[in-house]
Amino acid sequence: METRNSFNRLPVVIIIALMIICVAGIIVAFNYHKIFETDAIKVTGNINNRQNVTGGNKTDAGLNTIDGINSAPNETNSSAGNTSSAGNPEPTVAERNAAHTAHRYSPDFVPGSRFSQNNPENGKPRYVYDSTRIDADGxxxxxxxxxxxxxxxxxxxxxxxxxxxxxxVRDGVSGKFAAYLFPEDFGFELPRFSIGSFTAAKKNEILVSVETGGSGGIVLYALMAYENEKVVSVLSQEELNKGLDLNIVCLPGFKMKISDKNTGFNSIADFHDGEAVPMYIDRGVYNKAGEFLKDQTYVDGEVMDDVFISLDPADDDGDGILELHGKQGISFIAHANTVAWAESVWSVKGGRLRLVSEKIEAHNP
Known part of the structure; x- marks a missing residue:
């Protein structure tokens, strides 16, 4: 009889035990969340390898930590009525959507939300401009x-x-942050990135693009990777952004010969019916008969063969590794006077850009 009563009480004991375990679990989870939010989300000295556009490395003495990181989907920061600590309005939903690309962004770091407290150097907060959640280090x-x-x-x-x-990058295993800081003037408009395999198949690398905001429509690029808990540069920004090295010679008849200094590839741009012909005549570059009246020194000083206005990834040969398709504008006398476009395809091998193909065509507005 006593044995039967013990079995009758057994479910009650199990229920009480389960309740105790659940309460304990909630307490542990709550405390872990507080610890993570206050300590584990700080970036501790991983801002390194600061590199300027000319490819040199500099140590960043002023920004060796980024703390106060907001690791929640900060939807409140996307309201036009909210203000920052400086009294300035936070980005609206429309503004943040204009800043990030088509890939799915990280649910913990919504583009447009505040990323950290103010930079101690200048008192300005940092914001998320683009984000995604992928296996960055394999x-x-x-x-x-x-x-x-x-x-x-x-x-x-x-x-x-x-x-x-x-x-x-916030590591998916350790929760630690690592960062790579660009030069202060590394582009000013619409920062964004795309993820792809540029050096090896199935490797996730980060192609950053930032517009300079100038009249030439120039965009600066950086190719980054996350390796050994560090954000590193795959190749120098100088090499990635230089494009084709071109030489231009004015020819009689309102024509230009555009040549690649390294490969010898060349093309003739004929603009005798172009809108700029009256300007060339007014400036004494050509006469009405199409005779060239200046010398090569003048041409060299007036040609603007800018770096890329675009550098788009595409897997041309289907091997799972992306090539880079670059486009450069070639202008004469003024940026608005585009005379030709130079297009080039590049692969990334051994930390260098390798030219795959090139094409130069006259601009026909």
Missing amino acids: DGAADDVLLVGENDDTSAPFGFQTRNLAVV
């Missing part, structure tokens, strides 16, 4: 990849006056 865990920076002019549309951009 360890099987999803990492958060971010592009963050300051919104230098709060009166401008969000993403059109950026400064002090950095690629930041």
